[in-house]
Amino acid sequence: MPRDPRYDVLFEPVKIGPVTAKNRFYQVPHCTGMGNRLPQNLAAMRRVKAEGGWGVVCTEYCSMHPSADDSPFAYASLWDDDDVRQQALMTDAVHEYGALAGVELWHGGHHAVNRVSRLPILSPSGLPLHYVHPQHSKAMDRSDIRNLRRWQVDATKRALNAGFDIVYVYAGHGYLPMQFVSRQFNQRGDEYGGPIENRVRLLREMIEETKEAAAGKAAVAVRFSVEELIGSEGITHDGEGRAVVELLAELPDLWDVNISYVENDSWSARFSDEGFQEQFVKFVKQVTTKPVVGVGRFTSPDAMAKQVKSGVLDLIGAARPSIADPFIPKKIEEGREDEIRECIGCNICRASNNEGAPIRCTQNPTMGEEWRRGWHPERMQPQRNDDAVLIVGAGPAGLECALALGRRGHRVLLADRARALGGRLNRESVLPGLATYGRVRDWRTGRIATMPNVETYPESDLSAEDVLGFDVPHVAIATGAIWRRDGVGHATHHPVPGYERPDILTPDDLMDGIMPAGGRGSAVTIYDDDQYYMGGVLAEKLAKVGFAVTMVTPGMEISAWCRMTDEQFRVHQRLDSLGVRFVLNRRLVAIGPDHLRLACTYTGKEEELSAPSLLLVTGRTPDMSLYDRLSSDQDALKAAGIRSLARIGDCLVPGAVVHAVYSGHKFAREFGETIDNDAPYRRERIFLA
Ligand SMILES: Cc1cc2nc3c(=O)[nH]c(=O)nc-3n(C[C@H](O)[C@H](O)[C@H](O)COP(=O)(O)O)c2cc1C
Numbered sequence: 224m225p226r227d228p229r230y231d232v233l234f235e236p237v238k239i240g241p242v243t244a245k246n247r248f249y250q251v252p253h254c255t256g257m258g259n260r261l262p263q264n265l266a267a268m269r270r271v272k273a274e275g276g277w278g279v280v281c282t283e284y285c286s287m288h289p290s291a292d293d294s295p296f297a298y299a300s301l302w303d304d305d306d307v308r309q310q311a312l313m314t315d316a317v318h319e320y321g322a323l324a325g326v327e328l329w330h331g332g333h334h335a336v337n338r339v340s341r342l343p344i345l346s347p348s349g350l351p352l353h354y355v356h357p358q359h360s361k362a363m364d365r366s367d368i369r370n371l372r373r374w375q376v377d378a379t380k381r382a383l384n385a386g387f388d389i390v391y392v393y394a395g396h397g398y399l400p401m402q403f404v405s406r407q408f409n410q411r412g413d414e415y416g417g418p419i420e421n422r423v424r425l426l427r428e429m430i431e432e433t434k435e436a437a438a439g440k441a442a443v444a445v446r447f448s449v450e451e452l453i454g455s456e457g458i459t460h461d462g463e464g465r466a467v468v469e470l471l472a473e474l475p476d477l478w479d480v481n482i483s484y485v486e487n488d489s490w491s492a493r494f495s496d497e498g499f500q501e502q503f504v505k506f507v508k509q510v511t512t513k514p515v516v517g518v519g520r521f522t523s524p525d526a527m528a529k530q531v532k533s534g535v536l537d538l539i540g541a542a543r544p545s546i547a548d549p550f551i552p553k554k555i556e557e558g559r560e561d562e563i564r565e566c567i568g569c570n571i572c573r574a575s576n577n578e579g580a581p582i583r584c585t586q587n588p589t590m591g592e593e594w595r596r597g598w599h600p601e602r603m604q605p606q607r608n609d610d611a612v613l614i615v616g617a618g619p620a621g622l623e624c625a626l627a628l629g630r631r632g633h634r635v636l637l638a639d640r641a642r643a644l645g646g647r648l649n650r651e652s653v654l655p656g657l658a659t660y661g662r663v664r665d666w667r668t669g670r671i672a673t674m675p676n677v678e679t680y681p682e683s684d685l686s687a688e689d690v691l692g693f694d695v696p697h698v699a700i701a702t703g704a705i706w707r708r709d710g711v712g713h714a715t716h717h718p719v720p721g722y723e724r725p726d727i728l729t730p731d732d733l734m735d736g737i738m739p740a741g742g743r744g745s746a747v748t749i750y751d752d753d754q755y756y757m758g759g760v761l762a763e764k765l766a767k768v769g770f771a772v773t774m775v776t777p778g779m780e781i782s783a784w785c786r787m788t789d790e791q792f793r794v795h796q797r798l799d800s801l802g803v804r805f806v807l808n809r810r811l812v813a814i815g816p817d818h819l820r821l822a823c824t825y826t827g828k829e830e831e832l833s834a835p836s837l838l839l840v841t842g843r844t845p846d847m848s849l850y851d852r853l854s855s856d857q858d859a860l861k862a863a864g865i866r867s868l869a870r871i872g873d874c875l876v877p878g879a880v881v882h883a884v885y886s887g888h889k890f891a892r893e894f895g896e897t898i899d900n901d902a903p904y905r906r907e908r909i910f911l912a
């Protein structure tokens with residue numbers, strides 16, 4: 224299909240200093256949990272982005288020197304020529320498709336704890352570290368500053384040898400050059416401290432020297448956070464953030480602007496909308512003639528075109544949208560924008576980073592699997608046989624499995640008891656802040672609707688007999704999971720005495736429309752031992768309709784795992800603003816008729832808490848009823864010609880939506896293939912000399 228002319232503007236080339244991006248799609252630096260440990264995996268992933276049409280594809284944060292060591296988190300590095308060889312894998316891959324390769328040279332200052340290198344942690348003024356750690360940073364003296372400038376220059380030269388087209392000076396997200404800009408962290412009395420003109424001195428020198436080292440062979444970009452969202456203590460877009468851009472306006476070849484720290488920059492969809500950074504960065508183009516790239520979870524081509532046409536941005540920066548769909552530019556270019564797999568803003572990609580694991584994505588199950596499993600987001604290997612597959616359950620696993628099998632060419636029959644396909648996605652996407660989860664459903668149902676080989680059977684509550692009568696050789700059960708009613712969770716491994724209390728509710732009840740007793744003003748206690756989003760989301764829902772909510776958790780904080788998705792502090796803020804009361808570090812030991820017995824998770828000391836109305840958000844159990852009935856009668860399966868029966872998604876192992884989608888995709892990829900489950904994927908190894 225021809226491209227919609229409304230989006231022509233997105234395909235205009237943009238000159239960035241001595242190089243030219245072929246279009247306005249710019250994959251900003253984002254980490255992958257792979258860094259210098261998994262260079263081939265990394266290069267294959269970035270190659271897919273370039274193939275998907277991004278005009279610029281950047282690295283993640285790329286350490287310039289061993290004093291910038293973020294271990295155990297994976298980061299790229301350009302410390303020596305071996306690192307150059309690693310990085311060249313990425314630049315070669317990116318250049319294959321005519322994209323520019325950008326490298327984000329990084330020094331973390333007091334964010335880089337140097338756990339492996341064991342070098343002194345550097346910072347402008349030698350304070351306790353930003354993250355709690357039993358070490359302080361060293362106040363950089365003049366020779367440290369000279370060294371830092373030299374490291375940036377040396378790394379720039381290596382970057383050129385590695386083939387990069389854009390080299391960054393990275394003064395964002397609270398890292399070292401930004402620490403010099405910041406009044407909070409720069410308390411120096413010399414020419415690098417004091418007024419803002421002095422505090423930008425280091426950044427200015429680094430830009431000038433990087434330009435000199437780049438010698439017109441690569442563009443020099445500055446990534447700078449113009450806002451920290453901490454008020455006048457910090458950098459503000461209408462205060463010192465603006466002043467910095469004004470002072471350095473024409474110096475770099477490109478301004479890459481955003482807000483800090485990363486948890487603000489990668490703001491989740493639960494708490495922000497597409498384009499949320501415009502209010503902070505729109506001034507930048509007014510004070511510089513250099514091209515400007517900005518971010519804001521852009522997935523809509525209209526929103527992207529508007530950013531350019533209204534003069535806010537020259538280049539559309541994307542981290543998460545390019546993770547969820549590496550082919551966004553190609554799809555827009557080919558008039559297939561309805562095929563864009565939109566990021567849902569769940570921040571599972573951030574969680575993998577925060578947990579030190581290679582990158583994972585809810586929407587894109589192939590992310591991070593490009594090299595080791597050979598998965599491609601746009602291509603499935605053709606079917607090995609023409610067997611049909613019946614999938615029972617059209618939640619995230621069933622939908623993804625049906626789509627992926629259908630793309631391989633199989634005939635697929637997808638049944639669900641509900642009228643609307645989507646399973647848990649339908650139920651959860653109507654909860655506060657989770658509307659975008661509906662995109663996991665919508666993208667898949669939209670694609671499936673175009674595939675004649677995938678038949679859907681809504682409102683089909685299949686019994687075992689029904690399945691046996693379908694005349695298909697393979698059945699995958701994707702009937703999901705059920706929230707437990709017995710209190711078993713992370714902290715409690717056996718049913719809690721008193722769990723038979725008849726009025727106890729679970730998230731399933733609330734999602735079925737059952738509300739706690741009473742109404743406005745009535746008290747309800749939520750015991751949250753799931754500790755991800757569900758407890759907090761239901762607390763929000765109940766508080767908003769007037770319940771007096773108390774949230775009890777064995778965790779040290781509310782919705783503790785949301786720390787991994789960079790959302791925990793916002794969950795706390797929102798629930799606090801709604802008047803939710805928090806009881807932390809308390810494990811449920813018994814449920815009484817109108818109260819709970821709780822034990823302190825540290826001391827075991829017990830106490831009673833009044834709980835006339837109780838919602839348990841704890842573990843889940845796979846809904847295996849249909850699977851069990853089928854698998855218990857092997858003769859019947861044989862007689863019906865069913866050669867394989869499998870479970871996928873939450874019905875196999877309950878998890879987050881990301882796990883269910885992955886499970887469905889994996890089943891489809893491996894269907895009919897010979898898989899060595901003892902060595903299921905390629906590994907990158909350290910070879911002994
Ligand atoms: C998984 C992940 C890793 C990131 N790592 C980096 C990084 O290494 N360097 C950096 O400057 N920004 C990093 N960011 C921030 C992004 O570059 C981007 O500015 C932010 O996510 C907002 O853009 P988006 O809404 O398009 O995701 C990361 C973001 C994500 C989601």
Ligand code: SF4
Pocket residue numbers: 542543544546547565566567568569570571572573583584585586587
């Ligand atoms: S994990 Fe979630 S937030 Fe991250 S790219 Fe995928 S869909 Fe978007």
